[in-house]
Amino acid sequence: MSQASPIAAAQVRDAAPLFAALGDETRLRLLVRLAASGPESITHLSAESTVSRQAIKKHLDVLSKAGLVRGDRRGREHIWELEPKRFADACEYLDRISRQWDDALDRLKHFVED
Amino acid sequence: MSQASPIAAAQVRDAAPLFAALGDETRLRLLVRLAASGPESITHLSAESTVSRQAIKKHLDVLSKAGLVRGDRRGREHIWELEPKRFADACEYLDRISRQWDDALDRLKHFVED
DNA sequence: GTCATAGGCAACCTCCTGGTTGCATCTTAC
DNA sequence: GTAAGATGCAACCAGGAGGTTGCCTATGAC
Numbered sequence: 001m002s003q004a005s006p007i008a009a010a011q012v013r014d015a016a017p018l019f020a021a022l023g024d025e026t027r028l029r030l031l032v033r034l035a036a037s038g039p040e041s042i043t044h045l046s047a048e049s050t051v052s053r054q055a056i057k058k059h060l061d062v063l064s065k066a067g068l069v070r071g072d073r074r075g076r077e078h079i080w081e082l083e084p085k086r087f088a089d090a091c092e093y094l095d096r097i098s099r100q101w102d103d104a105l106d107r108l109k110h111f112v113e114d
Numbered sequence: 115m116s117q118a119s120p121i122a123a124a125q126v127r128d129a130a131p132l133f134a135a136l137g138d139e140t141r142l143r144l145l146v147r148l149a150a151s152g153p154e155s156i157t158h159l160s161a162e163s164t165v166s167r168q169a170i171k172k173h174l175d176v177l178s179k180a181g182l183v184r185g186d187r188r189g190r191e192h193i194w195e196l197e198p199k200r201f202a203d204a205c206e207y208l209d210r211i212s213r214q215w216d217d218a219l220d221r222l223k224h225f226v227e228d
Numbered sequence: 229g230t231c232a233t234a235g236g237c238a239a240c241c242t243c244c245t246g247g248t249t250g251c252a253t254c255t256t257a258c
Numbered sequence: 259g260t261a262a263g264a265t266g267c268a269a270c271c272a273g274g275a276g277g278t279t280g281c282c283t284a285t286g287a288c
Contacts, residue, residue, distance in 0.1 A: 007146045016139040022208075023134030026276080028126045035211045036120065038218040043234060055277055057236075062275095076234050076285040082215045087208045094136075094201045097149045101196045104152040140246080157264060169247055171266075176245095190255040190264050229288100236283075244275080253266075258259100 004099035015093045018086065021066035026051060027059045031068065031082065039072075039081040118213035129207050132200065135180035140165060141173045145182065145196065153186075153195040 021027060026049070033048065034040060042060065046053040060080055063069040067086040072079045135141060140163070147162065148154060156174065160167040174194055177183040181200045186193045 006150065009143075012139060012142045012146060016137060016142050018137075019133050019142070020137030023130060023132075023137040024276080025126060025130040028130050028133070029123075031211055032121045032126060032214075035214040036218060038215075038222050041234075051276085052278065053235080054237090054279085058276075073235095078235065082211075084212045084215055087212045091205045091208050094205050097145055097196075098198045098201045100146075100149040101152075101198055104150060108152050138246080155264080165246085166248065167265080168249085168267090172246075187265095192265065232285105232287085234283105234285080237281085239278105239280090241278080242276090245273090246271105247273105248271080249269090251267085253264100255262100255264080257262085 004096055004103055007093075007096055007100065011093070015090070018066050018068070018090055018093075021062050021068055022090070024059070024062075026055070027063055030056070030059055030063065034069065034080065034082050039079045041077045041079055043077075045080070118210055118217055121207075121210055121214065125207070129204070132180050132182070132204055132207075135176050135182055136204070138173070138176075140169070141177055144170070144173055144177065148183065148194065148196050153193045155191045155193055157191075159194070 022031075029049070030045060033045065042053060042057055045060075046056040049056055060069060060071065064071055064080075067089075068083055069080050070083050072081070136145075143163070144159060147159060156167060156171055159174075160170040163170060174183060174185065178185055178194075182197055183194050184197050186195070
Protein backbone atom coordinates (compact mmCIF):
# COMPACT_ATOMS: atom_id res chain seq x y z
CA MET A 1 0.00 0.00 0.00
CA SER A 2 2.96 2.31 -0.27
CA GLN A 3 1.85 3.60 -3.71
CA ALA A 4 4.97 5.39 -4.86
CA SER A 5 4.20 8.23 -7.26
CA PRO A 6 4.99 7.44 -10.91
CA ILE A 7 8.21 8.69 -12.50
CA ALA A 8 7.77 11.23 -15.30
CA ALA A 9 9.71 11.20 -18.56
CA ALA A 10 11.07 14.68 -17.80
CA GLN A 11 12.67 13.36 -14.63
CA VAL A 12 14.38 10.61 -16.58
CA ARG A 13 15.84 13.21 -18.93
CA ASP A 14 17.09 15.15 -15.94
CA ALA A 15 18.51 12.20 -14.05
CA ALA A 16 20.43 10.55 -16.90
CA PRO A 17 23.11 13.29 -17.24
CA LEU A 18 23.42 13.38 -13.46
CA PHE A 19 24.26 9.69 -13.24
CA ALA A 20 26.39 9.90 -16.37
CA ALA A 21 28.49 12.55 -14.62
CA LEU A 22 28.92 10.19 -11.68
CA GLY A 23 29.78 7.27 -13.93
CA ASP A 24 33.44 7.97 -14.53
CA GLU A 25 36.21 6.81 -12.24
CA THR A 26 38.28 9.97 -12.55
CA ARG A 27 35.27 12.14 -11.76
CA LEU A 28 34.27 9.99 -8.80
CA ARG A 29 37.80 10.29 -7.48
CA LEU A 30 37.54 14.05 -7.86
CA LEU A 31 34.32 14.10 -5.86
CA VAL A 32 35.76 11.88 -3.15
CA ARG A 33 38.83 14.08 -3.00
CA LEU A 34 36.75 17.25 -2.73
CA ALA A 35 34.56 15.66 -0.09
CA ALA A 36 37.58 14.71 1.99
CA SER A 37 39.55 17.92 1.77
CA GLY A 38 36.97 20.65 1.29
CA PRO A 39 37.09 23.30 -1.45
CA GLU A 40 40.16 23.10 -3.72
CA SER A 41 41.69 24.76 -6.75
CA ILE A 42 42.17 23.03 -10.10
CA THR A 43 45.94 22.98 -9.73
CA HIS A 44 45.73 21.33 -6.33
CA LEU A 45 43.27 18.76 -7.61
CA SER A 46 45.33 17.90 -10.67
CA ALA A 47 48.54 17.69 -8.65
CA GLU A 48 47.24 14.53 -6.98
CA SER A 49 45.93 13.03 -10.16
CA THR A 50 47.58 11.01 -12.89
CA VAL A 51 45.90 12.95 -15.69
CA SER A 52 46.62 16.46 -16.92
CA ARG A 53 45.22 19.72 -15.58
CA GLN A 54 43.13 20.16 -18.71
CA ALA A 55 41.55 16.75 -18.25
CA ILE A 56 40.65 17.68 -14.68
CA LYS A 57 39.20 20.94 -15.90
CA LYS A 58 36.97 19.14 -18.39
CA HIS A 59 35.77 16.77 -15.70
CA LEU A 60 34.98 19.65 -13.39
CA ASP A 61 32.96 21.23 -16.19
CA VAL A 62 30.97 18.03 -16.61
CA LEU A 63 30.35 17.81 -12.88
CA SER A 64 29.38 21.45 -12.83
CA LYS A 65 26.88 21.05 -15.65
CA ALA A 66 25.35 18.17 -13.73
CA GLY A 67 25.10 20.44 -10.68
CA LEU A 68 27.35 18.26 -8.55
CA VAL A 69 30.03 20.90 -7.95
CA ARG A 70 30.18 24.65 -8.01
CA GLY A 71 33.12 26.74 -9.14
CA ASP A 72 34.08 30.09 -7.67
CA ARG A 73 36.72 32.36 -9.14
CA ARG A 74 38.90 33.96 -6.46
CA GLY A 75 41.64 36.11 -7.86
CA ARG A 76 43.67 33.97 -10.19
CA GLU A 77 42.43 30.77 -8.63
CA HIS A 78 39.30 28.82 -9.38
CA ILE A 79 37.98 27.09 -6.27
CA TRP A 80 35.61 24.17 -6.60
CA GLU A 81 33.30 22.74 -4.00
CA LEU A 82 30.67 20.05 -3.68
CA GLU A 83 26.96 20.72 -4.10
CA PRO A 84 25.45 18.18 -1.69
CA LYS A 85 21.88 18.77 -2.77
CA ARG A 86 22.39 17.04 -6.10
CA PHE A 87 23.60 13.94 -4.29
CA ALA A 88 20.35 13.89 -2.39
CA ASP A 89 18.44 14.31 -5.66
CA ALA A 90 20.14 11.28 -7.17
CA CYS A 91 19.49 9.25 -4.03
CA GLU A 92 15.85 10.12 -4.01
CA TYR A 93 15.48 9.20 -7.63
CA LEU A 94 16.93 5.74 -7.03
CA ASP A 95 14.76 5.32 -4.00
CA ARG A 96 11.63 6.05 -6.01
CA ILE A 97 12.47 3.41 -8.61
CA SER A 98 13.05 0.90 -5.83
CA ARG A 99 9.76 1.65 -4.16
CA GLN A 100 7.87 1.36 -7.40
CA TRP A 101 9.40 -2.02 -7.97
CA ASP A 102 8.23 -3.11 -4.54
CA ASP A 103 4.74 -1.91 -5.40
CA ALA A 104 4.78 -3.85 -8.66
CA LEU A 105 5.80 -7.04 -6.87
CA ASP A 106 3.07 -6.49 -4.31
CA ARG A 107 0.49 -6.14 -7.05
CA LEU A 108 1.75 -9.31 -8.71
CA LYS A 109 1.55 -11.15 -5.44
CA HIS A 110 -2.04 -10.09 -4.81
CA PHE A 111 -2.95 -10.92 -8.39
CA VAL A 112 -1.67 -14.45 -7.96
CA GLU A 113 -3.42 -14.86 -4.62
CA ASP A 114 -6.79 -13.85 -6.07
CA MET B 115 31.41 14.97 15.06
CA SER B 116 29.73 12.63 12.62
CA GLN B 117 33.12 11.28 11.38
CA ALA B 118 32.06 9.46 8.24
CA SER B 119 34.40 6.59 7.36
CA PRO B 120 36.77 7.33 4.45
CA ILE B 121 36.03 6.05 0.97
CA ALA B 122 38.49 3.48 -0.39
CA ALA B 123 39.84 3.46 -3.94
CA ALA B 124 38.39 0.00 -4.49
CA GLN B 125 34.93 1.32 -3.80
CA VAL B 126 35.39 4.05 -6.38
CA ARG B 127 36.30 1.41 -8.94
CA ASP B 128 33.17 -0.52 -8.04
CA ALA B 129 30.83 2.46 -8.03
CA ALA B 130 31.87 4.05 -11.32
CA PRO B 131 30.46 1.30 -13.58
CA LEU B 132 27.31 1.25 -11.48
CA PHE B 133 26.64 4.94 -12.06
CA ALA B 134 27.75 4.67 -15.67
CA ALA B 135 25.06 2.03 -16.20
CA LEU B 136 22.50 4.43 -14.73
CA GLY B 137 23.76 7.31 -16.84
CA ASP B 138 21.94 6.59 -20.06
CA GLU B 139 18.43 7.76 -20.84
CA THR B 140 17.38 4.58 -22.62
CA ARG B 141 18.62 2.45 -19.75
CA LEU B 142 16.95 4.64 -17.14
CA ARG B 143 13.70 4.33 -19.09
CA LEU B 144 14.15 0.57 -19.08
CA LEU B 145 14.57 0.55 -15.31
CA VAL B 146 11.56 2.81 -14.79
CA ARG B 147 9.53 0.60 -17.08
CA LEU B 148 10.59 -2.55 -15.25
CA ALA B 149 9.88 -0.91 -11.91
CA ALA B 150 6.37 0.04 -12.99
CA SER B 151 5.32 -3.19 -14.66
CA GLY B 152 7.26 -5.91 -12.87
CA PRO B 153 9.31 -8.60 -14.65
CA GLU B 154 9.19 -8.44 -18.46
CA SER B 155 10.61 -10.15 -21.53
CA ILE B 156 12.95 -8.45 -24.01
CA THR B 157 10.33 -8.44 -26.74
CA HIS B 158 7.79 -6.74 -24.48
CA LEU B 159 10.34 -4.16 -23.37
CA SER B 160 11.48 -3.35 -26.88
CA ALA B 161 7.90 -3.14 -28.16
CA GLU B 162 7.43 0.06 -26.17
CA SER B 163 10.75 1.52 -27.14
CA THR B 164 11.90 3.48 -30.16
CA VAL B 165 15.13 1.52 -30.54
CA SER B 166 15.64 -2.01 -31.79
CA ARG B 167 15.40 -5.21 -29.82
CA GLN B 168 19.15 -5.70 -30.09
CA ALA B 169 19.80 -2.30 -28.62
CA ILE B 170 17.53 -3.16 -25.68
CA LYS B 171 19.38 -6.44 -25.28
CA LYS B 172 22.72 -4.66 -25.09
CA HIS B 173 21.37 -2.23 -22.50
CA LEU B 174 20.02 -5.08 -20.42
CA ASP B 175 23.47 -6.70 -20.56
CA VAL B 176 25.05 -3.47 -19.30
CA LEU B 177 22.50 -3.21 -16.50
CA SER B 178 23.04 -6.85 -15.67
CA LYS B 179 26.81 -6.46 -15.46
CA ALA B 180 26.26 -3.55 -13.11
CA GLY B 181 24.02 -5.79 -11.00
CA LEU B 182 20.97 -3.59 -11.46
CA VAL B 183 18.82 -6.24 -13.15
CA ARG B 184 18.75 -10.00 -13.24
CA GLY B 185 17.79 -12.11 -16.25
CA ASP B 186 16.05 -15.46 -16.03
CA ARG B 187 15.56 -17.75 -19.00
CA ARG B 188 12.10 -19.32 -19.04
CA GLY B 189 11.53 -21.50 -22.04
CA ARG B 190 12.11 -19.40 -25.09
CA GLU B 191 11.66 -16.17 -23.19
CA HIS B 192 14.17 -14.21 -21.20
CA ILE B 193 12.53 -12.45 -18.27
CA TRP B 194 14.29 -9.51 -16.64
CA GLU B 195 13.68 -8.04 -13.23
CA LEU B 196 15.09 -5.34 -11.02
CA GLU B 197 17.71 -5.97 -8.36
CA PRO B 198 16.78 -3.40 -5.72
CA LYS B 199 19.84 -3.99 -3.57
CA ARG B 200 22.13 -2.30 -6.08
CA PHE B 201 20.00 0.83 -5.94
CA ALA B 202 20.52 0.91 -2.20
CA ASP B 203 24.27 0.46 -2.73
CA ALA B 204 24.41 3.47 -5.04
CA CYS B 205 22.38 5.54 -2.61
CA GLU B 206 24.61 4.67 0.29
CA TYR B 207 27.68 5.58 -1.69
CA LEU B 208 26.33 9.03 -2.52
CA ASP B 209 25.31 9.49 1.07
CA ARG B 210 28.82 8.75 2.28
CA ILE B 211 30.34 11.36 -0.02
CA SER B 212 27.82 13.90 1.22
CA ARG B 213 28.53 13.21 4.85
CA GLN B 214 32.26 13.45 4.32
CA TRP B 215 31.78 16.81 2.71
CA ASP B 216 29.81 17.96 5.75
CA ASP B 217 32.65 16.78 7.98
CA ALA B 218 35.18 18.69 5.89
CA LEU B 219 33.18 21.89 6.16
CA ASP B 220 32.85 21.39 9.91
CA ARG B 221 36.60 21.02 10.23
CA LEU B 222 37.15 24.15 8.16
CA LYS B 223 34.71 26.06 10.32
CA HIS B 224 36.44 25.00 13.54
CA PHE B 225 39.82 25.77 12.04
CA VAL B 226 38.72 29.33 11.23
CA GLU B 227 37.23 29.78 14.66
CA ASP B 228 40.44 28.75 16.44
C1' DG C 229 57.08 46.80 -14.99
C1' DT C 230 58.39 42.08 -15.07
C1' DC C 231 58.08 37.47 -14.20
C1' DA C 232 56.13 33.36 -12.45
C1' DT C 233 51.88 31.14 -11.54
C1' DA C 234 46.86 29.74 -12.32
C1' DG C 235 43.80 29.05 -15.53
C1' DG C 236 41.24 28.96 -20.20
C1' DC C 237 40.83 27.70 -25.26
C1' DA C 238 41.36 25.02 -29.34
C1' DA C 239 42.90 21.41 -32.16
C1' DC C 240 43.72 16.86 -32.37
C1' DC C 241 43.69 11.73 -31.53
C1' DT C 242 41.90 7.24 -30.03
C1' DC C 243 38.71 4.29 -28.30
C1' DC C 244 34.32 3.20 -26.45
C1' DT C 245 29.38 3.39 -26.84
C1' DG C 246 24.86 3.29 -28.67
C1' DG C 247 22.77 1.97 -32.54
C1' DT C 248 21.81 -0.80 -36.79
C1' DT C 249 21.22 -4.97 -39.98
C1' DG C 250 21.59 -9.80 -41.08
C1' DC C 251 21.69 -14.32 -39.87
C1' DA C 252 21.73 -18.43 -36.73
C1' DT C 253 19.57 -20.94 -32.90
C1' DC C 254 16.34 -22.64 -29.85
C1' DT C 255 11.29 -23.47 -28.27
C1' DT C 256 6.70 -24.11 -28.62
C1' DA C 257 2.34 -24.80 -31.12
C1' DC C 258 -0.06 -27.51 -34.20
C1' DG D 259 8.34 -32.23 -38.31
C1' DT D 260 7.46 -27.74 -39.56
C1' DA D 261 6.49 -23.13 -39.09
C1' DA D 262 6.47 -19.11 -36.29
C1' DG D 263 8.02 -16.64 -32.40
C1' DA D 264 11.83 -15.14 -29.06
C1' DT D 265 16.39 -14.60 -28.52
C1' DG D 266 21.48 -14.58 -29.28
C1' DC D 267 25.67 -13.40 -31.98
C1' DA D 268 28.70 -10.84 -35.08
C1' DA D 269 29.99 -7.28 -38.06
C1' DC D 270 29.67 -2.76 -38.95
C1' DC D 271 29.13 2.41 -38.44
C1' DA D 272 28.92 7.26 -36.60
C1' DG D 273 29.53 10.19 -32.95
C1' DG D 274 30.95 11.43 -28.49
C1' DA D 275 34.06 11.06 -24.45
C1' DG D 276 38.43 11.15 -22.26
C1' DG D 277 42.85 12.48 -22.89
C1' DT D 278 46.94 15.14 -24.72
C1' DT D 279 49.79 19.12 -26.38
C1' DG D 280 50.50 23.89 -27.46
C1' DC D 281 49.53 28.40 -26.85
C1' DC D 282 47.18 32.56 -24.95
C1' DT D 283 45.38 35.45 -21.01
C1' DA D 284 44.99 37.18 -16.51
C1' DT D 285 46.50 37.94 -11.86
C1' DG D 286 49.64 38.47 -7.97
C1' DA D 287 54.42 39.04 -6.03
C1' DC D 288 58.43 41.56 -6.06
